[in-house]
Amino acid sequence: MATGTTPSSDRGVFTPGRAAITARHLRTDKWWLSPLVSAIALTIFVVYATWRAFANGDYYSAPYVSPLYSPCLASNCTDMNGGADWHIFGSWWGLSPALLVLVFPLGFRLTCYYYRKAYYRGFWLSPPACAVAEPHATYSGETRFPLILQNVHRYFFYLALVVAAILTYDVVLAFRDRDGNWGHAGLGTLVFVVNIALIWAYTLSCHSCRHIIGGKLRHFSAHPVRYRLWGWVGVLNGRHMLLAWSSLVSVGLADLYVYLVASGAFDDPRFF
Amino acid sequence: MTHTAHFRVWRGDADGGGLQDYDVEVNDGEVVLDIIHRLQATQAADLAVRWNCKAGKCGSCSAEVNGRPRLMCMTRMSVFQPEETVTVTPLRAFPVIRDLVTDVSFNYAKARQVPAFVPPKGVAAGEYRMQQVDVERSQEFRKCIECFLCQDTCHVVRDHEENKPAFAGPRFLMRIAELDMHPLDAAADQGLTRAASAQEDHGLGYCNITKCCTEVCPEHIKITDNALIPLKERAVDRKYDPLVWLGNKIRRREG
Incomplete structure (x- = not known):
């Protein structure tokens, strides 16, 4: 029999009886690159979004409202000239109004099946990559609190539909000029149109959407319309990762655009 | 074209073992399983490996090649650089029986x-x-x-x-x-x-x-x-x- 060393641990791939290999993994490719990039990109967005959410300023420059601040539900919102500033929370709310609404898209993305993969791998290293041993001594997955709450994803999907509808309303309003006259568009309008297209594509590509629209059926032949819709959502669903990242970037850029215009860094170029 | 590839193959059983080094001939169009078979034929007659169809349809020749779970018969040698060391181990989630054969x-x-x-x-x-x-x-x-x-x-x-x-x-x-x-x-x-x-x-x-x-x-x-x-x-x-x-x-x- 061949000789070799005996692993020091007795867990996971080092469990007695399995092939005695001292290395936690034998991968020779850049397996660490993807989780590292995911973790860095998500961290950048979280830091940026946290700063902007708590900033409570420079989120409106007619006719544009930052997607992080819409709908604006507290009385301390800037007047938005026909926009989604519905002060249903009244004046008792003294913090940034963004905090009232960001919980919905945040919850949607936090429980998203793609983002779960990204942060389980990138942050929690569970696992860091395929066939690379994770560092944790025990693992219960999504069987217990709090991760069992990932099962509420579909409810955040419903709420995300409402948020996407409101953001669509904001995009329609972006076809006005600064004084509220219709039939105008600027660079910001284009940014908003691209952003809302990506948000809708990401929202509708959701796995819960795919299930609700038709995946739950056992007899597609009895539901031809839902079968057709399921097929379309399936096409989007195949690009869920791409849409998750591109919509995340577009939301950040749309907010950044509004911030730059509202803070006077530059004027919104008008097309017509 | 033919070249000599450096292989590390895990040899052993449930009581212990380790990676052993081999230099093996590789020809154009071959897959990892071909090389394992050449090893058996030329250098390690007692090397245990489970295989059957050599067409990616029987699911027998599962192993880990350079740390990645793969079918040996579906892993072309052309994906490796000629100077690259190719490491082949048994599946690491299951008890090993001998060499590349695990108890599934x-x-x-x-x-x-x-x-x-x-x-x-x-x-x-x-x-x-x-x-x-x-x-x-x-x-x-x-x-x-x-x-x-x-x-x-x-x-x-x-x-x-x-x-x-x-x-x-x-x-x-x-x-x-x-x-x-x-x-x-x-x-x-x-x-x-x-x-x-x-x-x-x-x-x-x-x-x-x-x-x-x-x-x-x-x-x-x-x-x-x-x-x-x-x-x-x-x-x-x-x-x-x-x-x-x-x-x-x-x-x-x-x-």
Whole structure:
């Protein structure tokens, strides 16, 4: 029999009886690159979004409202000239109004099946990559609190539909000029149109959407319309990762655009 | 063209072992399994390896090549640089028997725990009729060749031996999804809710959908997107969706 060393641990791939290999993994490719990039990109967005959410300023420059601040539900919102500033929370709310609404898209993305993969791998290293041993001594997955709450994803999907509808309303309003006259568009309008297209594509590509629209059926032949819709959502669903990242970037850029215009860094170029 | 490749192959058994170095001839068009066979023929006559079809259809020659779970017969030598060391080990999630052969009986035990297809009442074998659109989702999962690479790479059991009793693994959760989506399966008539059972009895909640099973599947079955996530959503229907729960109480739902 061949000789070799005996692993020091007795867990996971080092469990007695399995092939005695001292290395936690034998991968020779850049397996660490993807989780590292995911973790860095998500961290950048979280830091940026946290700063902007708590900033409570420079989120409106007619006719544009930052997607992080819409709908604006507290009385301390800037007047938005026909926009989604519905002060249903009244004046008792003294913090940034963004905090009232960001919980919905945040919850949607936090429980998203793609983002779960990204942060389980990138942050929690569970696992860091395929066939690379994770560092944790025990693992219960999504069987217990709090991760069992990932099962509420579909409810955040419903709420995300409402948020996407409101953001669509904001995009329609972006076809006005600064004084509220219709039939105008600027660079910001284009940014908003691209952003809302990506948000809708990401929202509708959701796995819960795919299930609700038709995946739950056992007899597609009895539901031809839902079968057709399921097929379309399936096409989007195949690009869920791409849409998750591109919509995340577009939301950040749309907010950044509004911030730059509202803070006077530059004027919104008008097309017509 | 022929070149000499440097191989490291794990040799040993359950009591111990290690990686052994070999220099082996490689010819154009060959796969890793060809090289292992050449090793057997020229340098290591007692090297144990399980193989059968050499066509990626029997699922026998599963191993880990440079740390990645692969079928040796479907891993072309041309993907490696000539000077690159190629490391071949047995599957690291299962007990080793000898050299590259592992004991995969865990999977057969799990297979037996999944209740079989339940024929609809009054329909005899040979009388099953169903429309293609209804059955094609299940058919994707029937491509499985049971190579158990997905079971091997799944960190739930690979990194946590203690989870093996509770977790069926992606292959058998996919089997449950296949049956739950089958247009004629009548398990519900016998009181078996497969989706709820997947979570309660077969450990679906352990899956954190990190997609390694999909990455390694040699049949390119979208295990996570088409089986595990839909099964999770179906479990949510049964266990966490008050609207569906209420609907089921008011009237019987037949999708």
